[in-house]
Amino acid sequence: MEKKRCLFCDQIVPIGREDGYDLYTGCYCSPDGSYGLHRDSYDPYSVLSYQTKHLMFPVISAYIRELTDCGETVRLTIDDLEGIRNSPRVPVTIEDKGIRLLQFFHRHSEGPDEAVVLQQLPKSYNLTYSPNLQELIYIIEKLKEERLLERMGSSFKLTAQGWKTAEESLGGKRLKPCFVLLPEDGETRLQWTEKVLPVIEQCGYEPRTSERTAREKEADYSLRMIADSKLLIADLGAQGPEVFLAGGYALGRNIPVIWTSRRIGDETTASPSEKIRPFVWETAEELASILKQRLTSEVF
Missing domain, CATH: 1.10.10.10 (Winged helix-like DNA-binding domain superfamily/Winged helix DNA-binding domain)
Structure with missing residues (x-):
């Protein structure tokens, strides 16, 4: 298995590959999971000034660890540097x-x-x-x-x-586990991570996404995580037929399911059943607003 040095914690770990990203597994940034760094961004990060590395790499490592520990998917590019630097999620005091x-x-x-x-x-x-x-x-x-x-x-x-x-x-109560099946498109996943998942957390849920070990099949991991959840949020742009398997599995265990579907132009992802009526969204901000209204108006 190929190994590579994580720029942010300096540990050499096994890596996988997915859609242009190197997936670093088990480094100090994500001891129990993995995160992705786009291959085209490795060199731009590595040639940053010493001062920038000294200031930002510990912050990026912490950012990765907190998000992956909360079950969120992390996929980084060099364009995320300023966003993390100015993120309200980063504590200062x-x-x-x-x-x-x-x-x-x-x-x-x-x-x-x-x-x-x-x-x-x-x-x-x-x-x-x-x-x-x-x-x-x-x-x-x-x-x-x-x-x-x-x-x-x-x-x-x-x-x-x-x-x-x-x-x-955390808002006065322990967050309830919520499994989220994200769209496969990398840019859309990033929008969910930055705009939607924090809103789900604000509504009292701990959003967890598909981060599995290299030996574990996606479907097996998803079903295991769903079984431990109080809510499933599934976007129809997620992993093909597996999203419907996950939805059926959740309903069979009396776990509520919220379906979503993105409209691009005049097209939305088709639903295979009249019983699946997704909330249709165009922007991440719109989806965040829809979910906030739904999650705060109903008790799951």
Whole structure:
């Protein structure tokens, strides 16, 4: 298997290929998943100035890790550099960075006082968008002093107050898992990631997308993730017949399904059944508005 150095965490890992992207699997940017960097963007990133790399590569690594840890698909090009630099998702203050660490442990535990083992702590400062390990350790110690976090070696526990703080930062309640079948087109997937998935999260759901291991079939992965979800959002521009298999599987498990379909000109993706009535959208902003209205008006 071909290997390549991840520019953002400097680890050499196996890569796959998909639609012009190199998929980096298991690096420090995405220890339990993968992310894609367009092959034409590798060299432009690598020749950036030392100052830009020093400032931005830890941020990009953190951005990748947070999104993939939340189940989102990440596909980057050199054009994303400025967007990430100015993204409201990137925390700036120590307090906000500490909240991101609490949210990470919240995602990986079922309640307060449940231990979460953090592997490779020296390489995990991207969990807090920190430029180095020293800042991560400072944040951990600060959270301990505030009695929000307990640590014993590589094992961490949210205290009751830490759990409450994490929940409040997420809108006062734990996000419900929601599996999202995205369109196959790379540009459209990026629009979903930037414009639509954050709105789904604001409505109380944790959007998860198709990120599987190299040995796992797409359909098998999707069905496994759907079984653990409270809602399925499926766009008819997704993976051919598999999108209908996923929808039928979800309905068979009494998991609600929201169908969407993009209109391009006068054409929309055809529905094979009268029972599938998708919300038709033209722009990502329009779709985000439609989903926000639907998700906030009904309880799934």
